[in-house]
Amino acid sequence: xxxxxxxxxxxxxxxxxxxxxxxxxxxxxxxxxxxxxxxxxxxxxxxxxxxxxxxxxxxxxxxxxxxxxxxxxxxxxxxxxxxxxxxxxxxxxxxxxxxxxxxxxxxxxxxxxxxxxxxxxxxxxxxxxxxxxxxxxxxxxxxxxxxxxxxxxxxxxxxxxxxxxxxxxxxxxxxxxxxxxxxxxxxxxxxxxxxxxxxxxxxxxxxxxxxxxxxxxxxxxxxxxxxxxxxxxxxxxxxxxxxxxxxxxxxxxxxxxxxxxxxxxxxxxxxxxxxxxxxxxxxxxxxxxxxxxxxxxxxxxxxxxxxxxxxxxxxxxxxxxxxxxxxxxxxxxxxxxxxxxxxxxxxxxxxxxxxxxxxxxxxxxxxxxxxxxxxxxxxxxxxxxxxxxxxxxxxxxxxxxxxxxxxxxxxxxxxxxxxxxxxxxxxxxxxxxxxxxxxxxxxxxxxxxxxxxxxxxxxxxxxxxxxxxxxxxxxxxxxxxxxxxxxxxxxxxxxxxxxxxxxxxxxxxxxxxxxxxxxxxxxxxxxxxxxxxxxxxxxxxxxxxxxxxxxxxxxxxxxxxxxxxxxxxxxxxxxxxxxxxxxxxxxxxxxxxxxxxxxxxxxxxxxxxxxxxxxxxxxxxxxxxxxxxxxxxxxxxxxxxxxxxxxxxxxxxxxxxxxxxxxxxxxxxxxxxxxxxxxxxxxxxxxxxxxxxxxxxxxxxxxxxxxxxxxxxxxxxxxxxxxxxxxxxxxxxxxxxxxxxxxxxxxxxxxxxxxxxxxxxxxxxxxxxxxxxxxxxxxxxxxxxxxxxxxxxxxxxxxxxxxxxxxxxxxxxxxxxxxxxxxxxxxxxxxxxxxxxxxxxxxxxxxxxxxxxxxxxxxxxxxxxxxxxxxxxxxxxxxxxxxxxxxxxxxxxxxxxxxxxxxxxxxxxxxxxxxxxxxxxxxxxxxxxxxxxxxxxxxxxxxxxxxxxxxxxxxxxxx
Numbered sequence: 001x002x003x004x005x006x007x008x009x010x011x012x013x014x015x016x017x018x019x020x021x022x023x024x025x026x027x028x029x030x031x032x033x034x035x036x037x038x039x040x041x042x043x044x045x046x047x048x049x050x051x052x053x054x055x056x057x058x059x060x061x062x063x064x065x066x067x068x069x070x071x072x073x074x075x076x077x078x079x080x081x082x083x084x085x086x087x088x089x090x091x092x093x094x095x096x097x098x099x100x101x102x103x104x105x106x107x108x109x110x111x112x113x114x115x116x117x118x119x120x121x122x123x124x125x126x127x128x129x130x131x132x133x134x135x136x137x138x139x140x141x142x143x144x145x146x147x148x149x150x151x152x153x154x155x156x157x158x159x160x161x162x163x164x165x166x167x168x169x170x171x172x173x174x175x176x177x178x179x180x181x182x183x184x185x186x187x188x189x190x191x192x193x194x195x196x197x198x199x200x201x202x203x204x205x206x207x208x209x210x211x212x213x214x215x216x217x218x219x220x221x222x223x224x225x226x227x228x229x230x231x232x233x234x235x236x237x238x239x240x241x242x243x244x245x246x247x248x249x250x251x252x253x254x255x256x257x258x259x260x261x262x263x264x265x266x267x268x269x270x271x272x273x274x275x276x277x278x279x280x281x282x283x284x285x286x287x288x289x290x291x292x293x294x295x296x297x298x299x300x301x302x303x304x305x306x307x308x309x310x311x312x313x314x315x316x317x318x319x320x321x322x323x324x325x326x327x328x329x330x331x332x333x334x335x336x337x338x339x340x341x342x343x344x345x346x347x348x349x350x351x352x353x354x355x356x357x358x359x360x361x362x363x364x365x366x367x368x369x370x371x372x373x374x375x376x377x378x379x380x381x382x383x384x385x386x387x388x389x390x391x392x393x394x395x396x397x398x399x400x401x402x403x404x405x406x407x408x409x410x411x412x413x414x415x416x417x418x419x420x421x422x423x424x425x426x427x428x429x430x431x432x433x434x435x436x437x438x439x440x441x442x443x444x445x446x447x448x449x450x451x452x453x454x455x456x457x458x459x460x461x462x463x464x465x466x467x468x469x470x471x472x473x474x475x476x477x478x479x480x481x482x483x484x485x486x487x488x489x490x491x492x493x494x495x496x497x498x499x500x501x502x503x504x505x506x507x508x509x510x511x512x513x514x515x516x517x518x519x520x521x522x523x524x525x526x527x528x529x530x531x532x533x534x535x536x537x538x539x540x541x542x543x544x545x546x547x548x549x550x551x552x553x554x555x556x557x558x559x560x561x562x563x564x565x566x567x568x569x570x571x572x573x574x575x576x577x578x579x580x581x582x583x584x585x586x587x588x589x590x591x592x593x594x595x596x597x598x599x600x601x602x603x604x605x606x607x608x609x610x611x612x613x614x615x616x617x618x619x620x621x622x623x624x625x626x627x628x629x630x631x632x633x634x635x636x637x638x639x640x641x642x643x644x645x646x647x648x649x650x651x652x653x654x655x656x657x658x659x660x661x662x663x664x665x666x667x668x669x670x671x672x673x674x675x676x677x678x679x680x681x682x683x684x685x686x687x688x689x690x691x692x693x694x695x696x697x698x699x700x701x702x703x704x705x706x707x708x709x710x711x712x713x714x715x716x717x718x719x720x721x722x723x724x725x726x727x728x729x730x731x732x733x734x735x736x737x738x739x740x741x742x743x744x745x746x747x748x749x750x751x752x753x754x755x756x757x758x759x760x761x762x763x764x765x766x767x768x769x770x771x772x773x774x775x776x777x778x779x780x781x782x783x784x785x786x787x788x789x790x791x792x793x794x795x796x797x798x799x800x801x802x803x804x805x806x807x808x809x810x811x812x813x814x815x816x817x818x819x820x821x822x823x824x825x826x827x828x829x830x831x832x833x834x835x836x837x838x839x840x841x842x843x844x845x846x847x848x849x850x851x852x853x854x855x856x857x858x859x860x861x862x863x864x865x866x867x868x869x870x871x872x873x874x875x876x877x878x879x880x881x882x883x884x885x886x887x888x889x890x891x892x893x894x895x896x897x898x899x900x901x902x903x904x905x906x907x908x909x910x911x912x913x914x915x916x917x918x919x920x921x922x923x924x925x926x927x928x929x930x931x932x933x934x935x936x937x938x939x940x941x942x943x944x945x946x947x948x949x950x951x952x953x954x955x956x957x958x959x
Contacts, residue, residue, distance in 0.1 A: 005037070014065070016057040020045065039375060042344070049345060056375070059368055067225045074218045116209040119199055124149045124165055127204065136211055138183040154179040154187055168194045168205045177212065189216040244384035248280030251377055255353060256282050259366055262356035263333070266341075266377075268349035269294065273304055275529075279349075285331070296323045303340045304347045309367050312336040314359060335360040339370045341378040351377065416553040417447035420521070420546045425449075428539045429530075430523040432501045436462070436471065437519040437550070443471050444700055450524075456497045459698025461655070468492050474508040474520045480536035481508045485528040505530035509539040511547035518547055518554075582724030586618030589692065589717050594620040597706045599694040601672060603627070604682075604717060605635065605642050606690040610822065610870045612637055614646065614690060622695070626672045633668060640665050641679035642691040649688075651680045651707045656699035669695075678702040680710045684718045692717060739763045743883055753777075753894045757789040760862065760887055765791070768876060770864035772844060777860040777891060778804070778813055785809060785861070792839025807836050809861050812849050816858050820877050821847040823869040846871035850881045852888035859888050859895075 005017055022043040039053045110117055116133035118126055129144050137144060137152055149161045157178040167174040174194035179187050189212045197206035248266045255264040265281035276294055278287045294300050299320040303310055313335055315321045315328040335355040340347045351374050417435050424433060432450030434457070436443040443462040448454050462471040469492055473481045486506040487493040493503050505525040510517045521543050525531065586604045594602035603619040613634040616627050638647040640663070645652040654660045654677040657669045676696040682689040692714050694702065743763050757775055765773050774790040783804050790797040804810040811832065812819050821827055824835065824845050835843055844865035852860040862884045866872070927945050935943040
């Protein structure tokens with residue numbers, strides 16, 4: 001077909017050609033356009049399309065032939081007028097002399113000429129005019145004579161009239177074209193030939209004026225048509241390119257020039273014809289890339305429905321422009337011509353011509369020409385789109401290939417996720433995006449870009465059983481899911497922590513391994529309606545690559561984690577078998593559990609069976625304030641995660657401490673910002689020992705793998721606790737036996753009560769971890785308690801004697817049996833007397849006192865106190881009683897020794913006193929020597945002598 005077209009062009013070009021082809025390659029289309037093909041149609045086509053195309057071609061051929069014929073006529077007319085002017089000038093020259101001789105002959109020529117003859121005096125006034133001049137200017141002869149030349153010349157051409165006067169007066173001919181003015185004010189185009197003229201014996205100016213209005217109009221029409229042909233050629237050249245921007249920019253610029261309008265624009269519609277977009281405009285009004293809704297814009301709806309050009313003569317009044325009336329007023333657009341762009345029978349957009357500041361009528365010829373151009377533009381746009389689509393697909397393929405390569409350069413999960421998000425932006429635009437992994441029935445955000453509060457979002461989960469999130473649709477359908485305006489559909493987008501991102505458009509795509517989802521990628525834009533099915537297609541292809549990369553990273557991570565777990569279990573086992581230090585083992589278990597599970601904190605709780613309370617005995621990363629608060633509150637069996645775990649014997653999770661119903665430790669959890677908890681019980685056979693707990697600062701669910709790991713460590717902890725307990729029991733027994741032996745040895749090795757009391761104090765306080773301690777000796781004769789030693793938190797109190805009376809110590813003396821108070825607050829009501837405070841004046845929480853007995857006789861009381869509850873039990877009571885029995889014997893021996901020594905000392909002193917009294921001493925010498933001995937023997941602090949004066953009958957104290 002193209003070869004035949006070339007042969008036809010060699011013979012004649014007086015035809016238009018239309019090619020109908022089943023081939024759609026771009027190269028053949030461009031070649032056809034270069035050969036001047038009027039239209040290029042692809043099969044299949046309808047008869048209606050073919051008839052329209054042929055009709056347009058015939059109209060174009062007639063237009064072109066008419067323009068050619070008119071051009072030839074104008075060329076002939078111009079040649080004739082030029083010849084006429086030359087002949088006229090020559091005739092004037094040849095016959096001037098004759099006219100001087102024959103006025104009658106001159107007047108005949110002057111009067112009969114069809115052109116206007118005007119004779120001016122040197123000042124520029126008309127002194128003579130022929131009838132043709134009167135008719136041409138519309139003046140009666142009487143009014144025309146005497147007018148100045150400027151009265152009949154348009155002001156814009158006054159300078160030409162001045163040039164005419166100067167040149168003719170200089171005997172030089174003058175030729176020009178000008179615009180003159182008739183009496184009624186109308187203007188017309190003239191051609192003027194001027195020459196000097198001898199009139200009535202004086203030099204005058206002769207002007208021969210021809211009305212060339214029709215010729216000028218014809219020339220303008222020819223020029224305009226030539227300009228249009230030039231513009232069409234430029235448009236044809238533009239549409240031969242595959243650069244869509246160049247095509248559209250050239251079209252809009254050429255349309256403004258071709259149709260003498262102030263503005264032109266190209267609009268494109270989306271596939272559903274819901275939105276229109278301004279792709280190009282000239283001049284630039286800043287509307288490019290703006291979009292408008294088609295529904296309600298009646299002019300756009302009409303174009304799409306009728307597929308015919310639409311002329312709007314008055315945009316300010318036409319009802320079709322009602323929805324954009326304000327814009328029309330603002331831009332001062334008064335008239336419009338809108339021509340559809342049609343591809344394969346479907347309207348894909350339109351070309352608009354805008355008359356600004358004036359109303360304009362668009363002729364049928366202009367409408368037809370605009371539609372012809374629009375047809376070429378439509379084909380060019382389609383070709384450019386196909387080319388761009390092919391280029392885009394190649395670019396997409398290359399980008400996906402590069403992304404796949406980038407994702408395979410690392411097996412570290414965080415690096416893989418970071419590269420996924422970086423490469424994703426190269427494939428699909430986003431303002432923010434997140435990668436979410438699937439765990440059982442929920443998704444967890446593990447990475448993101450573009451969020452102002454990313455740290456807050458990491459770890460956030462989406463419940464796939466709930467209907468309050470679109471993520472559920474992505475996972476359940478295993479297909480992309482688009483939201484044009486996410487907050488309007490799901491209220492969660494309007495709440496924190498999601499609201500800060502300002503998400504409007506949302507696109508979610510699944511990450512699949514085979515048919516199984518392992519997670520998803522979510523892309524967000526801050527403008528509504530951004531994402532399209534094309535975006536979804538690209539994102540889905542990328543997500544497939546990302547899924548493989550994440551799966552590889554997970555496998556690698558799982559292998560690494562398994563290795564770490566095995567190493568941790570081996571290390572914990574080694575610690576269990578290599579040391580009997582329970583704190584060391586439990587701290588190692590807490591640290592390994594926290595690290596391997598990637599938790600923020602971890603802890604080991606031991607059960608106080610006496611109180612039924614769990615307390616932290618080892619921790620990792622937990623603050624001292626948090627540990628202290630937990631232990632002071634006391635976690636009872638059945639409370640909190642660890643309390644429920646030990647009560648049920650099963651692992652317990654708290655996904656979010658702030659929303660968990662009935663969770664009473666929220667304030668304590670807030671100390672370390674704890675949001676998620678996992679607890680498993682520690683059992684030794686059937687015996688409950690405590691629990692292990694993991695804490696995270698983000699609300700999330702722990703995996704089944706974490707549960708299994710923690711359960712394994714709980715078994716290790718049970719072994720460690722049992723071994724350490726057995727060891728501590730054995731060591732405690734040994735220490736207690738050693739202390740008893742030391743006390744027995746000290747008791748048997750001293751007969752001094754004060755030395756004995758010091759030994760008992762040094763051995764008993766550390767053995768019982770006592771905060772306060774005292775020994776009170778019972779004096780049966782005075783029924784008093786002699787508190788020989790009292791120490792409260794390291795501070796000694798002075799010795800004190802006190803009547804037995806009421807009190808716990810007196811109760812022990814009276815009952816002759818030990819008294820054990822495990823928790824003073826809980827047992828307060830059953831006690832017959834209140835605890836007497838001394839020293840620091842603090843009431844103890846634990847109190848243990850035992851009698852020191854010899855046979856059935858109580859010789860004193862030993863007591864230890866602690867400011868912590870449940871510090872002492874039956875075992876401590878038995879041990880202290882054993883020590884008290886040994887100390888009782890030593891106390892009795894020391895008492896007997898002191899009593900014996902005191903008697904011997906008294907006898908010696910009495911003998912010395914008798915000897916002194918039997919000697920010859922004066923009263924003044926005897927009395928001072930006597931009084932100290934009396935005080936010593938009687939145990940008094942001082943002694944004096946009273947003498948009776950018989951005469952005065954008074955007692956005198958001279959000494």
